Amino acid sequence: MSSASTDPMIGRLIDGRYQVKSRIARGGMATVYLATDLRLERRVAVKIMHGHLADDSAFKARFVQEARSAARLAHPNVVNVFDQGQDSDMAYMVMEYLPGITLRDLLKDYGKLTPEQTLDIMDAVLRGLAAAHEAGIVHRDLKPENVLLADDGRIKLGDFGLARATTANTATGQALLGTIAYLSPELLTRGVADARSDIYAVGIMLYEMLTGVQPFIGEQPMQVAYQHANEKVPRPSLVNPSVPASLDDVVIWATSRTPSDRPENAGALLDRLLEAEPSIRSGSSRSDLSAQQTMVMPAGVLNLQDDETRVMTASVLAGAHAGRSRPVNAVSTLSAVAISRRNRGAWLLALVVIFAALAGGTGWYFGSGPGSLALIPTVAGQGSEQATARIVAEGFTTKLVERSSVLVPVGLAIATDPAEGGHATRGSLISIFVSTGPQILKVPSFANLSEAAASELATRTGFVVGASVKQFSADVVLGHVIEALDATGAPLPAEYPDGGAVSFVVSAGSIPSVIGLTVAEATAKLVSVGLIVSTPTESFSDSVPKGIVISQSVPEGAVRPGASVGLDISKGEDLVEVPNVMGLTIAQASAKLQEKGFGFTTNVPAIWYNRLEVTVQNPAAGTKVKRGSTIDIRNDG
Incomplete structure (x- = not known):
């Protein structure tokens, strides 16, 4: 069973008016269905926004915008929009159906x-x-x-x-x-x-x-x-x-x-x-005309009159020759046959009447009666009812035969048997082959096959292979298939129509690690596999030298070539210059050090902080040390 046949929308009545018949196409934003407008009794296309996007105000606004934009354009070269609305939590738009x-x-x-x-x-x-x-x-x-x-x-x-x-x-x-x-x-x-x-x-x-x-x-x-x-x-x-x-x-x-x-x-x-x-x-036109003047020349047209003259002349000559060889005195012969003709006259007349009746009946039967030949009309591309009516009007009987087709839409005539354009006896049976759409095929597993092997398998199965896309994967070998996608870009279902478009997501290998490299080395390595390096950030590090990559970040989910990778670059150790606190009281010196982010130690009891001054500081003023280091301030007087 196909995914379309199990679609819960098939058969649903939208807003009490639009009866959904079948699925036409599916995109990233919405799915389009063929439906019947029960009020106006016409076929329409209903575009229904995907349910998982219903809560996204931006997508919903864009969906409504499409309806409004198209509805403002009453033009024969723009698809008409008839209606737009919401049924429960489902946003929909009704458009002209254009097979x-x-x-x-x-x-x-x-x-x-x-x-x-x-x-x-x-x-x-x-x-x-x-x-x-x-x-x-x-x-x-x-x-x-x-x-x-x-x-x-x-x-x-x-x-x-x-x-x-x-x-x-x-x-x-x-x-x-x-x-x-x-x-x-x-x-x-x-x-x-x-x-x-x-x-x-x-x-x-x-x-x-x-x-x-x-x-x-x-x-x-x-x-x-x-x-x-x-x-x-x-x-x-x-x-x-x-x-x-x-x-x-x-x-x-x-x-x-x-x-x-x-x-x-x-x-x-x-x-x-x-x-x-x-x-x-x-x-x-000049080119085409020249070609036609050279190529289109029905056979036998130029000498038709001459041919007829020659044939007639031959007949006349043959008759003349026969006349010259006939005996001149035919009176005795005619007298001999006259007696026998009089005796046979009655039954010959009866035979003539019988033969005339048979000829007339045969002429009617094969000319305009049941035995006559009629042209089988061309009905390919017409609906089954229209095709049947047209063939019956020519005097035939019909039978509908379902047949799958990649090219002819569901419900339309593909061909006839005997073939359309030929002749058949009136009253004979003409089979009309009606499309059931593409044959639904079971989808083989393409995962982990090489791209060449997957393409060969898809073609052999009956699908049409489109352009592949690359995606980084740590689990799938480089050049092998991660997943197969349908014509809308969604994962390929278990069953899919014959002739359907298939594309592959192919592994580009793992995203290379650039931690420990310089910025130039890291950028070159990422660009070589198709990634883009965004503006790097910088952080202090006690363990990673300045200018070296500390870490890298990639987008969540599937990452494909062209995505941006973030780099965090080391600024080296966080060194701060020690301020000069000589001559300040212990209280003043400690406050100044703490303001700069340093700790301190001292040999002065707390009760003397406001009285005794700093006579020794270690490290000395102007020295660069790690932020948060402890500075020793003393009074050795």
């Missing part, structure tokens, strides 16, 4: 896109984003995963979970919640975002669509972040020479490191793309 794939899925399947395809998708993305910018909203998390491509051709922008008003340019930690590969330099360095930060993310997406790769790649997120903050995005044509110069210029303009050098909003970038579009498409 299809994401731009990320498209890039995974095709690698890079053509300039024309890129223009089609970017036109829709920028129109939706322009509406957001005009409404004073910055998306702040633009990436291919948030561009939805519907089965019916619509393209919409979704997931406004990080959206903020354009005036809210505060440098908060939340600013860095977006995907690192699409974050602008100002977000990475100052945590500040405005509409031009979205433009930078669009520029990175444009680059990726045209080349199939991201401009900056690194083994660790911090390496990618460093490149975004310090390097210029290269021209896409350096990777894909077929990219037009006009699109090259748009990418460079959108990804300028300085925000003021970029388009001020999505509308300005859209105008530039629309200006470049005619030249790009006309160039493509």
Whole structure:
């Protein structure tokens, strides 16, 4: 049984209105379900915030902010938000259900896109984003995963979970919640975002669509972040020479490191793309036309009239030849057969009538009756009821057959048997294969396998292996798997769909100990394994020489490359200069020493402290000793 089928939300009625049917996706903040709005009788997507985040006011506020931000955008290229509320302790949001794939899925399947395809998708993305910018909203998390491509051709922008008003340019930690590969330099360095930060993310997406790769790649997120903050995005044509110069210029303009050098909003970038579009498409059209003129040429068209003439001529010639070989005097022959024809006339007439009736019946049976052939309609991608109705309308009977599919959503037709597009006898049975979704597979154990072995096992089982992440571990051997994650980044369940995305958390080995090293040595050693050294602290130590690491501290929980490590550096012994107390009374001298943190001893009885003066102090004034040392003050007179 799959984890989705045991989800307690399946079948639940939310707020007395939304009947949950199945789970669509799960993320770090919320889970999205397919549900039926019983009041309006339509399918909707319900986004439900994870229960463990319900008590976190920041997450809850961000969840509500997404609903409010998206609800303000009534635009055909933005996913509509219909409702938002709370059922018991469960915060939810109701959105438009859009069956299809994401731009990320498209890039995974095709690698890079053509300039024309890129223009089609970017036109829709920028129109939706322009509406957001005009409404004073910055998306702040633009990436291919948030561009939805519907089965019916619509393209919409979704997931406004990080959206903020354009005036809210505060440098908060939340600013860095977006995907690192699409974050602008100002977000990475100052945590500040405005509409031009979205433009930078669009520029990175444009680059990726045209080349199939991201401009900056690194083994660790911090390496990618460093490149975004310090390097210029290269021209896409350096990777894909077929990219037009006009699109090259748009990418460079959108990804300028300085925000003021970029388009001020999505509308300005859209105008530039629309200006470049005619030249790009006309160039493509000329190429395509040329190819069609060369390639598309139906066989037999050019000489059809000549062929017909030759066939007819042959027939005529054959008939003429036969006529020339026939006897000229045929009167006697005709007289001989006339008598027999008169005798057979009656029963021949009966046979003609019978044959005519049979021919007519056969023509009806095979022409328009039950025996006639009909085209099997194309129903792939349609719901089972719609597919059945369409095939029955053509005169067939149907049978639904369930079949698992990685590509076709649950409940939609995959194909038919006999195959759609062919012909079959009216009244015959057509099997419609209906998707039950991906086959649910048992997940093998990947823990402690080498990354290569785990990847091979996952592929052999039927999963798709994604990029791995490194994590330090003292228990798992370097390069071996700590745990496997599903497409949402959660630990992989016991059962998982065929074709599902799997990624591995791979051991980076133990965090090296740098205690006893100099600051330079410790920093070099930590940086070599991908860690960052935060500003060190300093402490006095009687046992550790000055400049040597006393201790190190790492973040709690899982530590991955890019995390910060704290160092405490020795300041050496805590030495204090002994003050001069010569000539002071014992009482005055002792008070001054204690004020500096010293203890004291004396040979003077307490009753004489205010009368006798210090004639000897040991150690002498100006000597540096450990803080808290005891100073001997005496009166030897």
